[in-house]
Amino acid sequence: MCLQFTKRLEKLIFKEKICSDVYHIKYTFPESLNYKAGQYLGIQINPIYRRVYSIFRAKGGVVEFLIDTSPGGLASQYFESASIGSENLIIGPYGNFFLRQNQKRIKVLVATGTGVVPFLNWLESDQTILEKYKFLILFGARKLEDELVYRFLPRARNISIVHCITREDKPQSYNENYPNCIFFKGRVTDYIEQLDFKECDDVEFYACGSAHTVEDVKQKIREKFNQETIVEDYG
Numbered sequence: 001m002c003l004q005f006t007k008r009l010e011k012l013i014f015k016e017k018i019c020s021d022v023y024h025i026k027y028t029f030p031e032s033l034n035y036k037a038g039q040y041l042g043i044q045i046n047p048i049y050r051r052v053y054s055i056f057r058a059k060g061g062v063v064e065f066l067i068d069t070s071p072g073g074l075a076s077q078y079f080e081s082a083s084i085g086s087e088n089l090i091i092g093p094y095g096n097f098f099l100r101q102n103q104k105r106i107k108v109l110v111a112t113g114t115g116v117v118p119f120l121n122w123l124e125s126d127q128t129i130l131e132k133y134k135f136l137i138l139f140g141a142r143k144l145e146d147e148l149v150y151r152f153l154p155r156a157r158n159i160s161i162v163h164c165i166t167r168e169d170k171p172q173s174y175n176e177n178y179p180n181c182i183f184f185k186g187r188v189t190d191y192i193e194q195l196d197f198k199e200c201d202d203v204e205f206y207a208c209g210s211a212h213t214v215e216d217v218k219q220k221i222r223e224k225f226n227q228e229t230i231v232e233d234y235g
């Protein structure tokens with residue numbers, strides 16, 4: 001029988017720092033839990049403090065997250081110091097940040113930092129969408145070392161990746177390290193400014209990340225393409 005909702009103690013079984021402040025975290029998880037790509041789970045940090053995290057992967061009795069500890073609040077501090085074997089109440093899934101499977105063939109996915117997690121989850125969990133749609137991922141970070149897209153989707157067909165990097169020039173080794181990706185010096189909103197589509201009706205925009213980035217992206221897309229963006233706001 002498939003579970004629709006979980007609320008139980010799960011064990012931290014893997015923790016690895018993958019870039020400046022981002023940890024790849026894995027917990028045990030009910031194998032039978034039914035969730036939809038793009039949803040998130042609550043992790044109880046202490047009896048009165050809970051934060052939510054987008055599901056990166058969930059299969060084979062394991063759920064994975066990418067957790068940015070740079071916000072520096074209680075949850076960030078918790079994950080900085082949490083040890084393997086720690087137990088936390090995991091609750092959910094929640095949310096409706098789903099890929100709209102409609103006639104719009106080009107999906108523009110805009111994210112900064114761990115805002116890319118629900119997009120990775122969509123793209124990894126359903127191969128059929130890669131046949132139906134073309135994806136353009138605009139990923140924003142200060143430095144390339146904080147890259148979170150190509151490392152997980154290196155050879156995916158129908159996915160183009162643009163790295164919008166604010167605090168670093170294009171390194172000489174870029175094309176070798178990130179074949180078929182585009183380096184752009186600037187913010188994701190600067191890249192959107194120069195985007196051009198022959199047929200805008202064929203394009204759908206999504207954005208995920210911190211509140212101010214999501215707001216800026218929505219605003220820019222409204223001005224430039226007169227379209228609404230489907231968003232998930234991390235606060």
Ligand SMILES: Cc1cc2nc3c(=O)[nH]c(=O)nc-3n(C[C@H](O)[C@H](O)[C@H](O)COP(=O)(O)OP(=O)(O)OC[C@H]3O[C@@H](n4cnc5c(N)ncnc54)[C@H](O)[C@@H]3O)c2cc1C
Nearest residue numbers: 051052053054066067068071073074075076114210234235
């Ligand atoms: C639907 C949803 C999904 C989320 N998924 C993820 C995820 O997959 N990975 C992840 O790292 N975080 C994710 N978050 C953010 C997460 O829930 C916490 O807010 C974050 O870990 C900070 O918690 P804290 O207790 O350390 O700091 P808090 O005291 O809660 O926050 C400190 C400050 O940081 C801001 N902030 C919170 N998150 C971010 C962020 N990612 N980037 C920039 N500023 C931020 C807050 O607005 C606040 O001003 C998600 C949030 C939501 C609402």
